[in-house]
Amino acid sequence: MPSSTEIDQVLRQKAEAKEIPGVVAMAATGNEVIYQGAFGKRDLSKPDAMTPDSVFWIASMTKAITTAGAMQLVEQGKLALDTPIGKVLPDLASPQVLEGFDAKGEPKLRPAKKPITLRLLMTHTAGFCYDMWSGDMVQYLAKTGLPSITTCKNDALKTPIMSDPGTRWEYGTNIDFVGKAVEAVSGKRLDAYLRDNLFVPLGMNDTSFRLSADQRKRLVGMHARGPDGSLAPIPFEMEQEPEFFMGGGGLYSTAGDYIRFTQMILNKGKGNGSQLLKAETVATMAQNHIGELSVTKMVSAVPGATNDVDLYPDMVKKWGLSFLINTAKTPEGRSAGSLAWAGLANTYYWIDPSRDVAGVILMQVLPFADRLCLEAFAGFERGVYAGLGAAGGKKAA
Incomplete structure (x- = not known):
């Protein structure tokens, strides 16, 4: 079990220092949640405290879900x-x-x-x-x-x-x-396809392109980091009457819902009692599909949206079917061959099949790859692995 006090301390300190507005983090093995924490505020201009069921725009964390849906059709x-x-x-x-x-x-x-x-x-x-x-x-x-x-x-x-x-x-x-x-091939709009084939079977009841009245009550506000490091709430909402549902970045979700998706990947396509993908499909998704090509640094052309992105600059990085793959162990303890990605407003996840652990950390801050948000993510991940180490590594299958 991760030492929740250690992780709590890192995240609480960041929120109390107003380095980040608020954060929800969750980690799980294939069969149980091993850490959950919520700190800070949903919106710095309002009194509401962050709660574990707070709703975030998960942006490009949508990609793995859309790809999983497409792999069902493959x-x-x-x-x-x-x-x-x-x-x-x-x-x-x-x-x-x-x-x-x-x-x-x-x-x-x-x-x-x-x-x-x-x-x-x-x-x-x-x-x-x-x-x-x-x-x-x-x-x-x-x-x-x-x-x-x-x-x-x-x-x-x-x-x-x-x-x-x-x-x-x-x-x-x-x-x-x-x-x-x-x-095109399912005959359903993307929202309906994902709902029927992934969200309902996995019990991801808080994941959708359109916000319900109940989700809106728990919605986390967007914040912009100023040049001086200060945070200011800004208006932001994904189009609620879109011409197309954005499979690359349109979803809203919660940490608990997204952990269910990562657990399905850890459990080789099985989640909430349903086999949603074949084990061999999940194995295929986790392999390098770009051959000799490598993931390169992303240099910002729109500074208000994103910083330069260069995760693990000294490491060769590959790409699976919608996942970033690290080819060496990371400083935080993530195993080589793990899967990960992120969303534009500083939401992050990783899935480590060899240690049977996954984590999700959600914030709502622009621009992307924010240094203080990445520090919070690293502190959370280090704490998760420190706890796993204390527990003697991977549990028996």
């Missing part, structure tokens, strides 16, 4: 990892690569050399980017008047790709197309 033969996705999504049948801009500032486009596949989308090697890490895409959106992805307007998906499919890892809007593929 198992059923309705989707295939390596067939050109243009057969399912005609908009992706003939992708164009942005090669920069001419002297007049007009975009220079050329046809891609290879088709886009579901596997390339799931691994962020299809060529799509996010404008917040691409100055060229910032310029392209300004030139064309296309909306940004967070508007959840279909036109936001009409961007070119930045490189030929399969040639480099670049984080981007890929999983939004995975969500579109789920809709």
